[in-house]
Amino acid sequence: MSPTFLSPPSLDAASLNRYVKTYGASVLELDRSLAAAPAPPDLIDLTHGDTRAFTPPATAAADFHSALAENTEAYTAYRGSSSLRARIAPRLGDLLGRTVDPDRELIVTPGTQGGLFAVLSALVSSGDRVALPDPEYFMNERILAYLGAVVVRLPIEQDDKGLLSIGADNLAAARAARPRLLLLSHPNNPTGGVYESSTIQALADMAVDEDLIVVVDQLYCRLIYAGAQYTHLGALPGMIERTVTLVGPSKTESMSGYRVGVAVGPPPVVEAMERVVSLASLRAPGYCQQVLRHWAEDDAEWLTRRTAGHQALRDLMVERLRSISGVSVAPPAGSSYMFPLVGSPRWATNGPADDHEIAMAIKAAGVLVSPGYQFGPSGRGRFRINFSQDKKRLLSAAERITSALS
Amino acid sequence: MSPTFLSPPSLDAASLNRYVKTYGASVLELDRSLAAAPAPPDLIDLTHGDTRAFTPPATAAADFHSALAENTEAYTAYRGSSSLRARIAPRLGDLLGRTVDPDRELIVTPGTQGGLFAVLSALVSSGDRVALPDPEYFMNERILAYLGAVVVRLPIEQDDKGLLSIGADNLAAARAARPRLLLLSHPNNPTGGVYESSTIQALADMAVDEDLIVVVDQLYCRLIYAGAQYTHLGALPGMIERTVTLVGPSKTESMSGYRVGVAVGPPPVVEAMERVVSLASLRAPGYCQQVLRHWAEDDAEWLTRRTAGHQALRDLMVERLRSISGVSVAPPAGSSYMFPLVGSPRWATNGPADDHEIAMAIKAAGVLVSPGYQFGPSGRGRFRINFSQDKKRLLSAAERITSALS
Numbered sequence: 001m002s003p004t005f006l007s008p009p010s011l012d013a014a015s016l017n018r019y020v021k022t023y024g025a026s027v028l029e030l031d032r033s034l035a036a037a038p039a040p041p042d043l044i045d046l047t048h049g050d051t052r053a054f055t056p057p058a059t060a061a062a063d064f065h066s067a068l069a070e071n072t073e074a075y076t077a078y079r080g081s082s083s084l085r086a087r088i089a090p091r092l093g094d095l096l097g098r099t100v101d102p103d104r105e106l107i108v109t110p111g112t113q114g115g116l117f118a119v120l121s122a123l124v125s126s127g128d129r130v131a132l133p134d135p136e137y138f139m140n141e142r143i144l145a146y147l148g149a150v151v152v153r154l155p156i157e158q159d160d161k162g163l164l165s166i167g168a169d170n171l172a173a174a175r176a177a178r179p180r181l182l183l184l185s186h187p188n189n190p191t192g193g194v195y196e197s198s199t200i201q202a203l204a205d206m207a208v209d210e211d212l213i214v215v216v217d218q219l220y221c222r223l224i225y226a227g228a229q230y231t232h233l234g235a236l237p238g239m240i241e242r243t244v245t246l247v248g249p250s251k252t253e254s255m256s257g258y259r260v261g262v263a264v265g266p267p268p269v270v271e272a273m274e275r276v277v278s279l280a281s282l283r284a285p286g287y288c289q290q291v292l293r294h295w296a297e298d299d300a301e302w303l304t305r306r307t308a309g310h311q312a313l314r315d316l317m318v319e320r321l322r323s324i325s326g327v328s329v330a331p332p333a334g335s336s337y338m339f340p341l342v343g344s345p346r347w348a349t350n351g352p353a354d355d356h357e358i359a360m361a362i363k364a365a366g367v368l369v370s371p372g373y374q375f376g377p378s379g380r381g382r383f384r385i386n387f388s389q390d391k392k393r394l395l396s397a398a399e400r401i402t403s404a405l406s
Numbered sequence: 407m408s409p410t411f412l413s414p415p416s417l418d419a420a421s422l423n424r425y426v427k428t429y430g431a432s433v434l435e436l437d438r439s440l441a442a443a444p445a446p447p448d449l450i451d452l453t454h455g456d457t458r459a460f461t462p463p464a465t466a467a468a469d470f471h472s473a474l475a476e477n478t479e480a481y482t483a484y485r486g487s488s489s490l491r492a493r494i495a496p497r498l499g500d501l502l503g504r505t506v507d508p509d510r511e512l513i514v515t516p517g518t519q520g521g522l523f524a525v526l527s528a529l530v531s532s533g534d535r536v537a538l539p540d541p542e543y544f545m546n547e548r549i550l551a552y553l554g555a556v557v558v559r560l561p562i563e564q565d566d567k568g569l570l571s572i573g574a575d576n577l578a579a580a581r582a583a584r585p586r587l588l589l590l591s592h593p594n595n596p597t598g599g600v601y602e603s604s605t606i607q608a609l610a611d612m613a614v615d616e617d618l619i620v621v622v623d624q625l626y627c628r629l630i631y632a633g634a635q636y637t638h639l640g641a642l643p644g645m646i647e648r649t650v651t652l653v654g655p656s657k658t659e660s661m662s663g664y665r666v667g668v669a670v671g672p673p674p675v676v677e678a679m680e681r682v683v684s685l686a687s688l689r690a691p692g693y694c695q696q697v698l699r700h701w702a703e704d705d706a707e708w709l710t711r712r713t714a715g716h717q718a719l720r721d722l723m724v725e726r727l728r729s730i731s732g733v734s735v736a737p738p739a740g741s742s743y744m745f746p747l748v749g750s751p752r753w754a755t756n757g758p759a760d761d762h763e764i765a766m767a768i769k770a771a772g773v774l775v776s777p778g779y780q781f782g783p784s785g786r787g788r789f790r791i792n793f794s795q796d797k798k799r800l801l802s803a804a805e806r807i808t809s810a811l812s
Contacts, residue, residue, distance in 0.1 A: 051480040061474055067663075068467055074457040074663030110516055110665070110687035117686045143685050257473075257480030259516070259665070259691035279549050280523045280686045281516035285665035288691055 030356050030373060040366045044397040047370050049336055049388030051254040054309065057302060059294035060255050067290035074286040078278040079270065080108025080262075081289050088292055092264060095222070095296060096245055097235035104267040107274055108292070110284045112219045112248040112261035114277065117143055119215050119244050119263060121280075122272035123181060124149045131179040133166075135339065135375035135382075137189040137217065144183075152177040155378060156188065161227065162333030164193035166202065175206055182207060185217040186233065187224070190339040190375045190384035192314075192332020194228045204236040207243075213269070214243045219261075220335035222296065222303060223252040225311050228333035234264070241266055244273075249295045251336070252306065254388075258288040310336050313387045313394060320398035324405050336388035339372070342381050342405060353381035358405070365404035367397045436762050436779060446772045450803045453776050455742055455794030457660040460715065463708060465700035466661050473696035480692040484684040485676065486514025486668075487695050494698055498670060501628070501702060502651055503641035510673040513680055514698070516690045518625045518654040518667035520683065523549055525621050525650050525669060527686075528678035529587060530555045537585040539572075541745065541781035541788075543595040543623065550589075558583040561784060562594065567633065568739030570599035572608065581612055588613060591623040592639065593630070596745040596781045596790035598720075598738020600630060606637040614644040619675070621650045625667075626741035628702065628709060629658040631717050634739035640670070647672055650679075655701045657742070658712065660794075664694040716742055719793045719800060726804040730811050742794035745778070748787050748811060759787035764811070771810035773803045 025033070067073055073081050082103075089102035100106055109115035116139065124130060126148030132140060134153040144151055154174045156164050182203065187194050195203075207214050216233045224230045234243035248261030261284075263273060277283060317338065318331045326344020347353035355372035362369050362383065372379025387394060431439070473479055479487050488509075495508035506512055515521035522545065530536060532554030538546060540559040550557055560580045562570050588609065593600050601609075613620050622639050630636045640649035654667030667690075669679060683689060723744065724737045732750020753759035761778035768775050768789065778785025793800060 048481050052477050055477065064470075064474075068470075071458050071461065071663075074660070075454050110691075113685075114687040139685065139688075146682075146685055254480070257477075257692035259687060259689075259694070276552075279519075279545065279552055281520040281665060282545075283665075285516075285691050285694055286663035288665070288694065 027373060030371065034356070034359055034363065034371065037360055037363050039363050039368070043363070043366055043368055044393055044400070045368045046385040046387070046389065046397055047368050048256075049251065049254060049386050050390055050393070051257065053390040053393075054254050054306065054388050056254045057294075057299065060249070060253070060258070060291045063291045063293040064258070064287060067287045073290060076283055076286050076289060078283050079106075079274040080284055081286070084108065084289055084292060088262070088295070091297055092247070092262065095247070096264060097232045098240055100264050101267075105264055105270060107263050107270050107277070108284045108289050109246075109248075109261045109263055109273070109277060110281050111256070111259045112217060112246050112250055113139060114259070114281070114284065115246040115248070115261045115263040115273070116140065116215070116217060117280065118273040118276040119246070119265070119269065120144065120147060120183070121276045122269060123213060128181065129177060129179040131174045131177070131182045132376075133184050133188065134378045135188070135190055135372070136183075137185045138370070138374035140183055140185070141376070152179045153376065156193070158191050158193045158330040160330060162191075162193055162225075162331045163228065164188055164191070164195045165199045171202055171206065175210060178210070179212065181213045181215065183215045185219070187220045187332070187334030189220070189335065190337050190370065190379075191330065192335040192337040192339070193330070194224060194230055194333035197229060197231045200231040200233050201236065204233060204239050208238045212242065214239065215246070216243060217246045219246065219248055219251050221247060223307055223310060223336065224334040225307065225314065225332070230334065244269055249292065251388075252303070253295065255291060255295075258285070258291050260284045260288050260292060262292070310388060313389070313391065314338070316391075317385070317387045317394065317398060320395075320402070324402050327405060336386050337384055338387065339375070339382050339384050342383070344405065347381065347405075355379060355381050355383055359383055361404045362401055365400040367400045367404075433779060436777065440762070440765055440769065440777065443766055443769050445769050445774070449769070449772055449774055450799055450806070451774045452791040452793070452795065452803055453774055454662075455657065455660060455792050456796055456799070457663065459796040459799075460660050460712065460794050462659055462661045463700075463705065466655070466659070466664070466697045469697045469699040470664070470693060473693045479696060482689055482692050482695060484689050485512075485680040486690060487692070490514065490695055490698060494668070494701070497703055498653070498668065501653070502670060503638045504646055506670050507673075511670055511676060513669050513676050513683070514690045514695050515652075515654075515667045515669055515679075515683060516687050517662070517665040518623060518652050518656055519545060520665070520687070520690065521652040521654070521667045521669040521679070522546065522621070522623060523686065524679040524682040525652070525671070525675065526550065526553060526589070527682045528675060529619060534587065535583060535585040537580045537583070537588045538782075539590050539594065540784045541594070541596055541778070543591045544776070544780035546589055546591070547782070558585045559782065562599070564597050564599045564736040566736060568597075568599055568631075568737045569634065570594055570597070570601045571605045577608055577612065581616060584616070585618060587619045587621065589621045591625070593626045593738070593740030595626070595741065596743050596776065596785075597736065598741040598743045598745070599736070600634045600636055600739035603635060603637045606639050607642065610639060610642040610645050613648055619648050619650070620645065621652070623652045625652065625654055625657050627653060629713055629716060629742065630740040631713065631720065631738070636740065650675055655698065657794075658709070659701065661697060661701075664691070664697050666690045666694050666698060668698070716794060719795070719797065720744070722797075723791070723793045723800065723804060726801075726808070730808050733811060742792050743790055744793065745781070745788050745790050748789070750811065753787065753811075761785060761787050761789060765789055767810045768807055771806040773806045773810075
């Protein structure tokens with residue numbers, strides 16, 4: 001006899017089925033069909049950065065090796081090593097434009113994803129309304145669905161400099177829906193957009209007026225391109241006491257393989273997050289936590305080089321994608337993502353292009369991209385790429401995408 | 407204005423408040439008061455093993471360094487590196503007495519704790535009844551409380567060889583409560599007990615008869631002392647298709663600082679677990695996963711030495727604790743835990759001894775132990791120690807405990 005499995009809670013929640021009508025399948029079914037689709041053996045994966053093209057700073061491995069040799073931090077407080085928190089708090093304060101109490105306002109998390117899960121699990125209950133930009137990082141909506149939250153969509157617009165704004169009407173509509181929490185990535189994943197200062201201020205005003213908690217995922221806040229001005233939402237007046245800011249070394253510094261991130265927020269939220277982290281995996285990996293020892297410390301020159309390297313790839317890729325008939329793309333103002341729109345007649349004969357079919361065609365041509373539906377309704381006809389890649393491979397990917405979409 | 411925080415879901419669930427009546431405080435308040443209590447500067451921490459006294463096998467660091475140098479596994483499938491799973495599946499099969507399909511039945515988790523959280527989150531919904539031995543690993547009940555499950559207690563008895571059994575009456579009472587799932591650690595944490603084969607068979611019979619899923623945390627299943635026979639619950643007839651077995655290198659091999667574990671179970675459960683892991687932290691740390699490459703591979707000689715080292719400390723500590731008037735302790739048949747009972751008149755004047763006060767007194771004398779209440783109602787008057795320690799420090803701890811309890 002085969003056992004009757006209990007029903008997983010919320011893992012197939014309604015909001016993940018939001019595309020059944022449009023695409024004939026749920027988000028998870030679409031994901032599975034893309035994963036199962038055949039591909040040439042030399043598939044180029046643009047769904048995440050290549051840590052061999054942009055390697056972690058040398059301090060990471062050195063710090064890890066020291067931690068291993070010392071062997072005193074295998075077990076740490078659930079919120080992370082106390083000495084490490086004391087060491088990085090001032091540096092984080094400089095980065096975020098505020099002070100950070102290492103004992104009460106700071107937690108080391110299992111990657112920035114672990115911080116997201118912890119803060120949302122700590123704060124969101126079933127039925128709570130959460131305002132979420134459209135498009136947004138796909139895992140945000142999945143965590144919210146898991147928790148039974150109701151998503152209030154906040155449509156965003158990206159200009160041709162890659163800057164993001166939210167229309168007054170859209171902001172008013174979101175306010176009217178009375179969310180309890182605002183969750184956003186900044187720079188925005190998947191567009192690489194950086195919010196205009198006026199929009200950040202409008203979001204802060206909404207948060208204060210409506211007594212919202214704000215969770216801002218700033219994983220990419222150190223990778224900002226020339227010409228864009230980045231405003232830290234949590235540093236605006238009235239925001240420190242209601243904002244949880246997530247950062248980490250997984251992207252700009254290519255240190256995703258260590259699974260560490262940090263979150264800064266009000267003490268009661270950090271305490272609740274710590275309890276979630278303790279349940280979910282006890283703590284961020286003890287030895288790996290120590291790779292933060294020299295993370296983002298006096299590395300202005302390194303960061304300038306890394307940013308310039310990505311900016312050159314961005315410009316190259318924007319040019320290549322725009323040369324495909326019917327494809328448009330805004331140059332990202334930060335991060336290593338872009339979110340092109342395919343509007344050519346071939347893909348648009350039956351209304352808006354089907355981004356699942358686009359991703360399937362691009363995969364058949366040898367490139368794995370993230371289909372637009374993952375990021376929200378506005379992803380229709382779009383796909384996300386991560387251009388933190390080896391230049392030759394990225395150019396080769398551009399050729400394959402061109403052939404798939406032409 | 408200070409914001410009104412949303413209520414954390416279930417983090418203060420009723421079952422964690424179960425000691426308010428007996429102790430005047432919730433479990434979490436008791437934990438906090440022990441953490442805040444003053445201690446001498448050279449506090450000896452027996453709440454976990456000392457990874458410097460029993461160091462990880464040399465292959466761990468070597469495998470990690472290889473993974474870092476190769477730098478191809480920073481991003482893996484959410485269920486873990488595909489090549490790694492293929493490599494370790496046969497070895498896991500040998501350990502667990504069954505076959506393991508690396509693609510469908512195996513997931514690499516962020517520590518064994520990450521596996522526990524994933525499997526329980528995937529299977530347990532609010533209101534589900536879950537059978538749990540008393541005493542049990544304290545995080546099991548905390549995860550169940552977080553998920554809103556109802557605990558059905560299964561009292562266990564430990565004989566003077568450290569073997570565990572469950573009385574027929576207690577088993578019948580648990581069955582009558584109609585649980586949907588059985589969750590247990592084996593060897594048992596905190597007692598170090600190994601279940602008698604007949605009890606394991608009775609649990610299997612109950613699972614098959616009642617169509618239960620079984621989650622068995624076998625983190626310590628490689629550290630079994632002379633004279634004890636260990637039965638893998640998931641290898642009994644009818645159990646493969648309903649059992650999720652958790653193992654990992656965090657304890658016997660002292661590799662907790664890498665945060666990796668593995669779970670073996672039915673494909674639909676593994677798939678649901680993968681989705682929880684992806685939400686909670688994406689994946690076990692990519693580089694760290696690779697420390698499993700040579701884990702438990704042809705290490706019989708190493709394991710014999712390690713087991714003998716722990717068995718000597720066990721015998722020493724049992725003797726020291728038993729020499730304290732009023733203290734009794736069963737010698738663990740596996741693991742590096744023991745769970746002594748303090749029944750001396752000094753602690754028993756007002757009914758059963760108060761294990762919170764005992765832990766506070768032991769801390770004041772310079773040793774941190776885990777108070778009995780954490781592990782269930784049967785923890786009254788007990789404390790847990792982990793004797794995987796440097797011998798000198800352990801002897802010094804024994805002296806301090808003696809002075810605190812005498």
